[in-house]
Amino acid sequence: MKRQGHLMEQIVERNNLEEAFCLAARSKRDRQEVWAFMRDFQSEMERLREGLLAVDYPVGAFRRFMIRDPKLREINAAPFRERVLHQAIMLVCGPILERSLVFDTYACRKGKGQWAAIRRAERFSDKSEYFLKFDIRKYFDSIHHETLKAQLGRQFKDPVLLAWFDRILCTYQTKPGRGLPIGSLISQHLANVYLSPLDHWLQGSGQVQSIVRYMDDVVVWGHDSGDLKRLESEVRSFLIEWLQLTFKESPYINRTRHGMDFLGCRVFPGYSVLNRRSRYRFRKKVRHLHMRSAVGSLSELELQQGLQALTAFTQQTRSWHFRKRMLDDLGNEPEWHEPGEPWRQLEQQRQELPVGEPQQEQAR
Numbered sequence: 420m421k422r423q424g425h426l427m428e429q430i431v432e433r434n435n436l437e438e439a440f441c442l443a444a445r446s447k448r449d450r451q452e453v454w455a456f457m458r459d460f461q462s463e464m465e466r467l468r469e470g471l472l473a474v475d476y477p478v479g480a481f482r483r484f485m486i487r488d489p490k491l492r493e494i495n496a497a498p499f500r501e502r503v504l505h506q507a508i509m510l511v512c513g514p515i516l517e518r519s520l521v522f523d524t525y526a527c528r529k530g531k532g533q534w535a536a537i538r539r540a541e542r543f544s545d546k547s548e549y550f551l552k553f554d555i556r557k558y559f560d561s562i563h564h565e566t567l568k569a570q571l572g573r574q575f576k577d578p579v580l581l582a583w584f585d586r587i588l589c590t591y592q593t594k595p596g597r598g599l600p601i602g603s604l605i606s607q608h609l610a611n612v613y614l615s616p617l618d619h620w621l622q623g624s625g626q627v628q629s630i631v632r633y634m635d636d637v638v639v640w641g642h643d644s645g646d647l648k649r650l651e652s653e654v655r656s657f658l659i660e661w662l663q664l665t666f667k668e669s670p671y672i673n674r675t676r677h678g679m680d681f682l683g684c685r686v687f688p689g690y691s692v693l694n695r696r697s698r699y700r701f702r703k704k705v706r707h708l709h710m711r712s713a714v715g716s717l718s719e720l721e722l723q724q725g726l727q728a729l730t731a732f733t734q735q736t737r738s739w740h741f742r743k744r745m746l747d748d749l750g751n752e753p754e755w756h757e758p759g760e761p762w763r764q765l766e767q768q769r770q771e772l773p774v775g776e777p778q779q780e781q782a783r
Contacts, residue, residue: 422572422573422574422575422576423515423574423575423576423577424575424576424577425577426511426512426575426577426580427471427472427577427579427580429511430471430507430508430510430511430580431468431471431472431507433464433468435507435510435511436464436467436468436503436507437464438506438510439503439504439506439507439510440456440464440503440506442506442510443499443502443503443505443506444456444457444499447499450499452498452499452500453499456499456500456503463500467500467503467504467507470504471504471507471583472579474579474582474583474586476500476501476504477500477501478497478501478504478586478587478590479501479589479590479591480497480498480501481495481496481497481590481591481600481602481603482495482496482497482498483495483496484496489696489700492601493601494601494602495591495600495601495602495603496602497602497603497604502604505603505604505605506604508580508583508605509604509605509608512575512580513608515574515575516574516608516612519574519612519615520611520612520615520618521615521618521619521622521630523539523618523629523630523631523632524611524615524618524632524633525539525631525632525633526607526611526632526633526634527607527608527611527634528611533633533682533683534735536631536633536681536682537681537682537684537686537691537735539631540631540638540679540681540686540691541686541687541688541689541690541691542689543628543629543631543638543640544640544675544679544686544687544688544689545675545688545689546628546629546640547628547629547640547641547642547675548641548642548674548675549640549641549642549643549644549647549672549673549674549675550638550639550640550641550647550672550673550674550675550679551638551639551640551641551647551650551651551670551671551672552636552637552638552639552670552671552672552679552681553637553651553654553666553667553668553670553671554635554636554637554666554667554668555614555635555658555664555665555666555667556664556665556666556667556668557667558610558634558635558664559598559599559600559601559606559610560593560594560597560598560599561593561597561598561663561664561665562597562598562599562609562610562613562664563596563597563662563663563664564588564589564592564596564597564598565596566613566661566662566663567588567609567613568581568584568585568588570612570613570615570616571584571609584609587605587606591603591606597663610634610635611634613662614632614634614635614637614662616661616662617637617654617657617658617662618630618632620657621639621654624650624653626641626646626649626650626653627639627640627641627650628640628641628642633682636681636682638679638681640675644672647672648672651670651672654670675687675688676688680694683696683697683732684697684736690736690737691736691737692736692737692738693733693736693738693741697732697733698741701729701732701733701745702745704729705726705729705745705746708722708725708726708729709722726746730742
């Protein structure tokens with residue numbers, strides 16, 4: 420692939436910077452930092468342009484907080500000025516990075532996404548007998564900076580742009596020379612590109628029939644479990660030698676008709692259902708909305724809007740009976756116990772049994 424140059428001239432163009440501002444400010448116009456930027460818009464634009472050319476615009480002042488989705492993650496939110504800078508760079512560099520990806524990579528791409536990956540996995544499961552599934556251990560925290568810089572150097576030759584990528588990478592480290600922040604626009608695109616050599620190697624090896632990757636979740640299909648077992652060993656060596664990465668757990672090989680957990684669903688040949696974790700989270704959130712509505716902290720309209728947003732995810736799968744049973748049971752739960760405590764239900768049933776009635780004696 421030919422390296423691209425003279426990109427900084429496109430990045431610092433006025434139209435590109437204004438479009439970057441609009442993208443960064445989308446759905447955030449009521450925030451104070453956005454208003455502060457808009458009050459002195461001309462000066463801010465000029466300061467951004469000069470900072471981009473001089474590679475001295477301030478970056479790395481993240482606002483850190485934790486979320487549980489479902490496991491605990493640290494999110495690093497960049498200030499608004501830095502988000503405008505990220506948008507300006509990605510408006511020009513994004514299409515170039517996009518061309519280096521294979522078709523069946525579905526994260527952080529327009530026209531792709533989670534459900535496109537699941538539908539593709541359903542079709543591949545319908546055509547193959549076995550699958551190999553694996554993911555990367557602490558993927559964002561384990562990305563090797565020097566390896567990523569070498570990949571970027573094979574796509575870009577503009578020294579100022581490469582200096583910017585170098586500076587952005589240095590603003591966050593989990594270990595010396597490793598790590599990308601979760602929550603940054605550029606980091607999610609770079610993380611998606613980082614595994615691109617693995618995609619090309621798998622497709623060119625001739626040992627797999629199909630492949631789907633969503634960030635660091637990778638599924639490979641084949642007709643022979645022995646071939647996939649040998650491929651597992653080769654992938655492990657490739658990750659260690661070329662990308663400085665390791666498997667999160669032992670890769671999983673099984674028949675496609677048994678189903679596999681992938682992106683919140685249980686994928687079978689030709690269709691998918693919600694997996695156990697997604698069903699648990701759906702029940703928990705629906706019960707929380709119902710409880711808030713019962714105590715009066717949520718209006719009827721807000722309850723309907725919340726339920727509609729939750730069911731939008733489940734409607735993509737075969738889950739009609741699960742949703743109906745869940746919503747029908749909302750009004751039948753006792754108010755004095757929390758869902759997920761079956762011992763309280765057993766205690767209630769025991770108290771309701773008749774007392775003092777003789778039991779039938781069994782014949783000896």
